[in-house]
Amino acid sequence: MTSVSEPSVEIKITVAENRLSLMRLVFGYGIQFKVPAGTRVSNFLQQALCTDADYIENRIQTLFMDGRAVDDPESEEIHSPCTLAVSAAMPGVFGAAFRKQGTYSGLRRHCSQIRQDQENRVKQGRIVAVTVKCFNQVAADLGNELLEAGVVMNLKDFLDFWARQGSILEKDNPEVQINHTKIHAREVTEILCQKTGTLRIQINAANTNGG
Amino acid sequence: MDKILRIQMGPDHPPKAVTEPIGDYAGLGGRGMTSAVVAKEVPPLCHPLGADNKLVIAPGLLSGSAAAMSGRISVGCKSPLTGGIKEANSGGQAAQVLGRLGYAAIVLEGKPAEDKLYKLVVNKDGVEILPADDLKMLGNYDAVEKLTSEYGDKICCLSIGQAGEMKLGAATVACTDMELRPSRHAGRGGVGAVMGSKGIKAIVLDDSGLSMRSPKDSDKFKEANKAFVAGLKKHPVTGQGLPAYGTNVLTNVVNEAGGYPTYNFKTGRFDKAAAISGETQAETETARGGQATHGCHRGCVIRCSGTYMDKDGHYLTKQPEYETVWAHGGNCGIDDLDSIAMLDRLDDDFGLDTIEMGATIGVAMDAGLAAFGDSAKAIELVKEVGKGTPLGRILGSGAGVAGKVFGVERVPVVKNQSMPAYDPRAVQGMGVTYATSTMGADHTAGYAVTANLMGVGGNVDALKPEGQIELSRNLQIATAAIDSTGMCLFIAFAILDQEETFQALIDMINSFHGLNFTGDDVTEMGKKILKMERDFNERAGFGPKDDRLPAYFRQEALAPHNITFQVNDADLDTMFDF
Structure with missing residues (x-):
């Protein structure tokens, strides 16, 4: 399991610690990985999100593969390009219905994961692309470390994120580098809108202790 | 809470207040009280805006006590929107204050002879009914400001905005929160229109000089309350998710599931x-100096609300709820939180149900009155309601009326009430509740209390089609019971998963009232309420044809899962076989 290789752009941003939660909104757009077909969802998520089986079992209570609820990530396998979305427990009838193996899963039986037919599966071992969206507490729990290590996302998605949230960040005048060149935060859109493909984003919290 | 305050508005006499003992209604609170009074005292075939209808306002069984989360107030009547029985409930301070004033209900009856407005002032010294023409056609925010300047900042208010005065089907009753903002609403079914028809603009409640209601067994009550709070705090939904992000935490997840009604229910993803x-909303709020975590009443430990500031850092509205963000957002193709927050503010000020208004604007967009995504036009349309223009009055009458006036087939209503933010094709069990609820399409009618804990329905096989009916039935029974306690419905999440938290709730009720309720008793209460409501609706002329989703939900497949609503009519008709 690897991140998608060779993103066309790399951006590094150093933000104030209280802006990390803002940066974690990128997980709502999805981050990208490549993985051998046949990998179990639970194993993939542990590696992709740098966490352990206990977290996948207990904290992630709502899990979707291409919009269909997954009840058993231990046995579910990734066989073709897909989007996984992960969330903590959710409120209401909806939350109860979509909870993994929940009492009310019957309420959404038409939207539960159906094992892929053998013929539609990519050959075992072939590499497939997976987008992972992390919502709510999952992003809060795991996001900072992932951002520090660097994640890959669709460049167009990042531009949408920046268009909506960049003005808040620009006020702080954060340190920004694109492909190792320092730029001003307000130049981000102008530079990136000329590019396509994926982008690797790395976020560090500024040391606010004054040295 | 051993008395009922009846406000008799006429027409044969000037408005007068009569206080009477609680009598046969003893032991009832919240929805149990409102539905019992309406079912017994309101002629089912009466005009909802006529003198025979009554507006019943009831705190819960534990309101006014130290019980956490006991701040829900129920407002019931025959609905001008659905034509059936209605209970809408709200947070804010009113339930606690009314409970401390000792009233199990306020019942507004009759109709004034003249087109005049009144306000009701209730405090420890008694009740006054006073002229309030100076509040005429004021929005809720201005009306409350005037009342505060007159009665001080220790009061709380129930009020109607322009929509209630115009007696529109989407009109709400507003309740002030801890900061005396009219930001909490008994929203559904046009209850504000009934208050308007009684000529009551506002009810001022003042519990100065009164203390909290005392439990029969103080030690047991304290212990149960402590266990209840601990249960709420340790649960990941009530202890973490809701406080951090509010109910709008659902947007990403419902959308991902493909059940997020978008562009007036045309697709399941936005x-x-x-x-x-x-x-995103929580980040926006904190970045502007607002709060992402805030309670709507004293004694709330979940604190799922917040404050939304405009771009200049000034208070605009409370944190818009998930349903509001969906109704005015994705349902209308609008992706701008500031516009959604403005729409929420306007709805609160005019006194409009955000779900009904969002759904109505979606229908209006389908009719070509605005393009999907045009937030400026959506704001203009809602302002039409506040101004009381002919167009505004049509829109303020709800999606059903707007659909008829503008010739739109895709109108997402059941019993003429707009559906909330979960497409019934993606969550079919929710569709069963929308179709069969006594209240019209309502997501809270079957909220979430586990069948196993409540002991209703036995073992459900959820994978069989009839399992959808059983699950919905169990949830509707349980919800009716919880609504009667006056507890915030969000406690349901902790009760769902934690048996000891459910037991703590039962223990609180028992120790407070000196009762020996069991889970079975609570279930029986829920069944009794539903049967009362169902009976009222049948006497009002409702039948199986009213327990149906609009036909297009069976005909148009919803993307991305490409499914239609599949629960058959015969199964829907078994909902009330208990």
Whole structure:
């Protein structure tokens, strides 16, 4: 399991610690990985999100593969390009219905994961692309470390994120580098809108202790 | 809470207040009280805006006590929107204050002879009914400001905005929160229109000089309350998710599931959902100096609300709820939180149900009155309601009326009430509740209390089609019971998963009232309420044809899962076989 290789752009941003939660909104757009077909969802998520089986079992209570609820990530396998979305427990009838193996899963039986037919599966071992969206507490729990290590996302998605949230960040005048060149935060859109493909984003919290 | 305050508005006499013992209604609170009074005292075939209808306002069984989360107030009547029985409930301070004033209910009856407005002032010294023409056609915010300047800042208010005065089907009753903002609403079914028809603009409640209600067994009550609070705090939904992101935490997840009604229920996904998600909303609020975590009443420990500031850092509205963000957001193709917050503010001020108004604007967009995504036009349309223009009055009458006037087939209503933010094709069990609820399409009618804990329905096989009916039935029974306690419905999440938290709730009720309720008794209460409501609706002329989703939900497949609503009519008709 690897991140998608060779993103066309790399951006590094150093933000104030209280802006990390803002940066974690990128997980709502999805981050990208490549993985051998046949990998179990639970194993993939542990590696992709740098966490352990206990977290996948207990904290992630709502899990979707291409919009269909997954009840058993231990046995579910990734066989073709897909989007996984992960969330903590959710409120209401909806939350109860979509909870993994929940009492009310019957309420959404038409939207539960159906094992892929053998013929539609990519050959075992072939590499497939997976987008992972992390919502709510999952992003809060795991996001900072992932951002520090660097994640890959669709460049167009990042531009949408920046268009909506960049003005808040620009006020702080954060340190920004694109492909190792320092730029001003307000130049981000102008530079990136000329590019396509994926982008690797790395976020560090500024040391606010004054040295 | 051993008395009922009846406000008799006429027409044969000037408005007068009569206080009477609680009598046969003893032991009832919240929805149990409102539905019992309406079912017994309101002629089912009466005109909802006529003198025979009554507006019943009831705190819960534990309101006014130290019980956590006991701040829900129920407002019931024959609905001008659905034509059936209605209970809408709200947070804010009113339930606690009314409980401390000792009233199990306020019942507004009759109709004034003249077109005059009144306000009701209730405090420890008694009740006054006073002229209030100076409040005429004021929005809720201005009306409350005037009342505060007159009665001080220790009061709380129930009020109607322009929509209630115009007696529109989407009109709400507003309740002030801890900061005396009219930001909490008994929203559904046009209850504000009935208050308007009684000529009551506002009810001022003042519990100065009164203390909290005392439990029969103080030690047991304290212990149960402590266990209840601990249960809420340790649960990941009530202890973490809701406080951090509010109910709008659902946007990303419902959207991902493909059950997020978008562009007036045309598709199940909104590609800009992340921009209006609870996560984004919380960040926006804190970045502007607002709060992402805030309670709507004293004694709330979940604190799922917040304060939304405009771009200049000034208070605009409370944190818009998930349903509001969906209704005015994805349902209308709008991806701008500031516009959604403005629409929420306007709805609160005019006194409009945000779900009904969002759904109505969606229908209006389908009719070509505005393009999907045009937030400026959506704001203009809602302002039409506040101004009382002919167009505004049509829109303020709800999606059903707007659909008829503008010739739109895709109108997402059941019993003429708009559906909330979960497409019934993606969550079919929710569709069963929308179709069969006594209240019209309502997501809270079957909220979430586990069948196993409540002991209703036995073992459900959820994978069989009839399992959808059983699950919905169990949830509707349980919800009716919880609504009667006056507890915030969000406690349901902790009760769902934690048996000891459910037991703590039962223990609180028992120790407070000196009762020996069991889970079975609570279930029986829920069944009794539903049967009362169902009976009223049948006497009002409702039948199986009213327990149906609009036909297009069976005909148009919803993307991305490409499914239609599949629960058959015969199964729907078994809902009330208990």
